Amino acid sequence: MSKTGSAVIVLNAVIAAVTEETPRLLMVRHTDHALAVDNLNPFAEVDDDIALPFGPFNPDQDRTLELALQQWVAEQTGQSIGYTEQLYTFGDRYRDPRELAGGPRVVSIGYLALGREEAPSGDGHGDWFDLYNFLPWEDWRYGRPPVIDDILMSSLEEWAAAEPYPAIRAERQRRLTMTFGHDDAAWNFEHVLERYELLYEAGLVAEAERDRLARAKYINTPGPNAGAQNAINATGHSAALDHRRMMATALGRIRGKLKYRPVVFELLPPAFTLLRLQRVVESLSGINLHKQNFRRLVTNNKLVEPTGALDTEGPGRPAKMFRFRTSVLSERRAPGVGVPKIAP
Amino acid sequence: MSKTGSAVIVLNAVIAAVTEETPRLLMVRHTDHALAVDNLNPFAEVDDDIALPFGPFNPDQDRTLELALQQWVAEQTGQSIGYTEQLYTFGDRYRDPRELAGGPRVVSIGYLALGREEAPSGDGHGDWFDLYNFLPWEDWRYGRPPVIDDILMSSLEEWAAAEPYPAIRAERQRRLTMTFGHDDAAWNFEHVLERYELLYEAGLVAEAERDRLARAKYINTPGPNAGAQNAINATGHSAALDHRRMMATALGRIRGKLKYRPVVFELLPPAFTLLRLQRVVESLSGINLHKQNFRRLVTNNKLVEPTGALDTEGPGRPAKMFRFRTSVLSERRAPGVGVPKIAP
DNA sequence: TAATTAATACTCACTTTGAGCATATACAAG
DNA sequence: CTTGTATATGCTCAAAGTGAGTATTAATTA
Incomplete structure (x- = not known):
C-alpha cells in the first residue's frame, strides 16, 4: 500500500425526527462562521453557519466509525439516536470550499440516524429545522409544489438547452425528464438526490453560486453553472458545505427504505x-x-x-x-x- | 475541526462480470503474501494472497474518489468498467489484521463495478474467479444448497444457543431465522451481507478463524467465535482481509438493484x-x-x-x-x- | 338532538403474478 | 421424408394485490 497524502476524515450525521407531521433535522450553528470560506456572495443566502452535526474520526482512538459517531452526537447534542445507517462517503476535491483557501483535504462519511425529537442539549447549539425548508420541491402533500412549474422547470430547461455538445445536452435532457418530468405519475419520490444534483449543476441553489464564486476566485476550474437569482431565492434554505446534498441523500434513502x-x-x-x-x-x-x-x-x-x-x-x-x-x-x-x- | 491521527484511505473494487451463466469477480494475487499478518493458522484455508483489486486514494492528487478508482483499475487490470457505484466505507479497527502488528489504521471505501469479462492485463496479476466459490450458500439455481442444512444450520443454532445472555441470545436467534430461516419462501436473496456476517461471527468462515487467532496473539479483545472446522471447510474460498465481506455487500446490492x-x-x-x-x-x-x-x-x-x-x-x-x-x-x-x- | 369529525368496515374493478398448456421453428437421426 | 428433441414464443387462468370509492360506527360539540 503506497503512501498517501493526508486527509481528514469527518463524520456527518443527518439526524431526523418527525414532530407534528413535519420531518425535522437536528442542525448546529457556528456563529463564528467557522465553515465559510469567506463572504463571497452577499446575494445568495447561504447559511454557512447552519450545519449538520459533525465530528472528527480519530484513527488512533475510535474503534469503529459508528461508535465515533454515536459518541460525539451524544456529547454535542444530547440526542439519543436509534436506527443508524451509513449513507455515503463524499470525497470530491473542493466539496469543502475551504480547501480552496489552503484547508486540508476532507473526506466526509455521512450517516443517517432516526430518533424522536428531544430538546437539544450539549455544547453543539443544536436546533431542529424543518427538512422541507431545505428541499421545498420534495413536499407534495399539498399538491405539486408550484415552485417547480413557476420557476424551476424553465430554468432547468434553459440550462439543459444551453449545453453546446449534443451528447451532453441530450444527457441533461434525459436526466431532466427522469427527475423532474412533467408527468405527475412519473415523479419518482426516491430520486431526491438526483433532483438536487440537477439543481446544483444548473446553479439554482444558493450553495452552487457560493461554490462557483469561490472557485472563480481561487482556481480556474469550472464550477457549477451561474443560475438565475429568482430560482435561487425559490429553492429554500441552504446549509454549510455540501450538507444540503447530504440531506438529499438521506431523504432519498429514507423514502426508498420505507417500502421494505x-x-x-x-x-x-x-x-x-x-x-x-x-x-x-x-x-x-x-x-x-x-x-x-x-x-x-x-x-x-x-x-x-x-x-x-x-x-x-x-x-x-x-x-x-x-x-x-x-x-x-x-x-x-x-x-x-x-x-x-x-x-x- | 479537531486534529485527528492519521489513517490511510484505500479504495477497493468489486468488479463483476457474468460469463457463461456464472458471475465472476476480477481478483488479484499477491504472491509475496503482502496482505497476511503472518501465518497464524495452518488449518484454515485463508487465501490471503487472493484479494480484490485495491489502490490508494491520494488526497494530494486525486480529484474525486471515483476517478482515482477508475484510474488504478485501468492501470492494474486493463479492465474497462461501465457502471460504478459506491458500496460502503469500512473502518473498524483491526478489519485489516496488519493493524494488530503495528500497521497503519486503514479506512477502505468499497466500490462495485460492472463490466464484461476481458482478458486481464496490466501489472495486477488479475484473474477472474467464480463469485459463488466465495459464497456457495447463495447459489440456489440447483436447489437449496445442501451445505446449509447439512452443516451450517446446526453450527449456527449451536452458536446462537451458546450465548449466555438471554437478550443477546434471542437477538441471535432472530437474526438466524431472518437470514437463514428454514422456510424456503422466507429466504431473502438480498440478505447476503447479513448471512455472511452471521457466519463470520459464528466463526464458520476461514477468515474469522484467522482474525480470532490474530487477535488472541496480539491483543485481548474478543474476536469472532471459534467455529467448527468442518463448517469452515464447507463455506468456500476465503480472500484477503475483509474482502469476502465486501463481496457479500456487493452481491446484496446487485440483487437489490436488479429489481428496480x-x-x-x-x-x-x-x-x-x-x-x-x-x-x-x-x-x-x-x-x-x-x-x-x-x-x-x-x-x-x-x-x-x-x-x-x-x-x-x-x-x-x-x-x-x-x-x-x-x-x-x-x-x-x-x-x-x-x-x-x-x-x- | 343534530352536526361534525374521525375510525373502521366493506365493495368492486383492475392490474400484477405464478403456474401451466399449447404451438412454432429449428436441427439431427433414422 | 419423418420423427424426436430442443428451444422460442403465444396464450389462458386463477390468485393475490392495488386504487378508489361508499357505508357505517363512535366519539365530541353546538
Whole structure:
C-alpha cells in the first residue's frame, strides 16, 4: 500500500425526527462562521453557519466509525439516536470550499440516524429545522409544489438547452425528464438526490453560486453553472458545505427504505394510532395516502398489533392504539409500509 | 475541526462480470503474501494472497474518489468498467489484521463495478474467479444448497444457543431465522451481507478463524467465535482481509438493484436473446425464473426491443435478438427485471 | 338532538403474478 | 421424408394485490 497524502476524515450525521407531521433535522450553528470560506456572495443566502452535526474520526482512538459517531452526537447534542445507517462517503476535491483557501483535504462519511425529537442539549447549539425548508420541491402533500412549474422547470430547461455538445445536452435532457418530468405519475419520490444534483449543476441553489464564486476566485476550474437569482431565492434554505446534498441523500434513502423496512417505527412512540403512523409515512414520502388502503396494507401485513388502549384525544371517534409487532422482523420478507403513487 | 491521527484511505473494487451463466469477480494475487499478518493458522484455508483489486486514494492528487478508482483499475487490470457505484466505507479497527502488528489504521471505501469479462492485463496479476466459490450458500439455481442444512444450520443454532445472555441470545436467534430461516419462501436473496456476517461471527468462515487467532496473539479483545472446522471447510474460498465481506455487500446490492434498475444490461453485449438476459439475471439473483413470465415482464415493461436479427447458434428454434431500450431510463418509474420468489 | 369529525368496515374493478398448456421453428437421426 | 428433441414464443387462468370509492360506527360539540 503506497503512501498517501493526508486527509481528514469527518463524520456527518443527518439526524431526523418527525414532530407534528413535519420531518425535522437536528442542525448546529457556528456563529463564528467557522465553515465559510469567506463572504463571497452577499446575494445568495447561504447559511454557512447552519450545519449538520459533525465530528472528527480519530484513527488512533475510535474503534469503529459508528461508535465515533454515536459518541460525539451524544456529547454535542444530547440526542439519543436509534436506527443508524451509513449513507455515503463524499470525497470530491473542493466539496469543502475551504480547501480552496489552503484547508486540508476532507473526506466526509455521512450517516443517517432516526430518533424522536428531544430538546437539544450539549455544547453543539443544536436546533431542529424543518427538512422541507431545505428541499421545498420534495413536499407534495399539498399538491405539486408550484415552485417547480413557476420557476424551476424553465430554468432547468434553459440550462439543459444551453449545453453546446449534443451528447451532453441530450444527457441533461434525459436526466431532466427522469427527475423532474412533467408527468405527475412519473415523479419518482426516491430520486431526491438526483433532483438536487440537477439543481446544483444548473446553479439554482444558493450553495452552487457560493461554490462557483469561490472557485472563480481561487482556481480556474469550472464550477457549477451561474443560475438565475429568482430560482435561487425559490429553492429554500441552504446549509454549510455540501450538507444540503447530504440531506438529499438521506431523504432519498429514507423514502426508498420505507417500502421494505419498518424504519418508521423508529420515529414513533411505542404506541400510536394508525393515522399517526400514516402521517409520519406521508411526511417522509411527501405525498398523501389513501387512508383505508394504508390501514389495510399495514394490518394485512401484520406490521402492528392493537395494544387494547384507545386514543381519546381530539375530536371524532377514538382510535385504537397499536404497537409495532417486533416479531415481523424475523417473519416477513420485506416488511415495509409500501408507498404507492400519488393521492389527489 | 479537531486534529485527528492519521489513517490511510484505500479504495477497493468489486468488479463483476457474468460469463457463461456464472458471475465472476476480477481478483488479484499477491504472491509475496503482502496482505497476511503472518501465518497464524495452518488449518484454515485463508487465501490471503487472493484479494480484490485495491489502490490508494491520494488526497494530494486525486480529484474525486471515483476517478482515482477508475484510474488504478485501468492501470492494474486493463479492465474497462461501465457502471460504478459506491458500496460502503469500512473502518473498524483491526478489519485489516496488519493493524494488530503495528500497521497503519486503514479506512477502505468499497466500490462495485460492472463490466464484461476481458482478458486481464496490466501489472495486477488479475484473474477472474467464480463469485459463488466465495459464497456457495447463495447459489440456489440447483436447489437449496445442501451445505446449509447439512452443516451450517446446526453450527449456527449451536452458536446462537451458546450465548449466555438471554437478550443477546434471542437477538441471535432472530437474526438466524431472518437470514437463514428454514422456510424456503422466507429466504431473502438480498440478505447476503447479513448471512455472511452471521457466519463470520459464528466463526464458520476461514477468515474469522484467522482474525480470532490474530487477535488472541496480539491483543485481548474478543474476536469472532471459534467455529467448527468442518463448517469452515464447507463455506468456500476465503480472500484477503475483509474482502469476502465486501463481496457479500456487493452481491446484496446487485440483487437489490436488479429489481428496480436496469443494471443487467451493463453485463451483456449490445444485442442478446431473452434467454441470455434471463440467465444473467438468474446467475446474479441465484434462483431460476419462470421463462414465460420473465419474458412477459421484460417485454411488457418495454425494457428491450428486437433488433430484427435472429440467433442461429445452438439447437432449437432460433431466438430473436434484442437490445436494451435506452430510452426507458427517462420513462418508467423503476425499470428493473423484478426477481420473484423461488422457482422449482 | 343534530352536526361534525374521525375510525373502521366493506365493495368492486383492475392490474400484477405464478403456474401451466399449447404451438412454432429449428436441427439431427433414422 | 419423418420423427424426436430442443428451444422460442403465444396464450389462458386463477390468485393475490392495488386504487378508489361508499357505508357505517363512535366519539365530541353546538
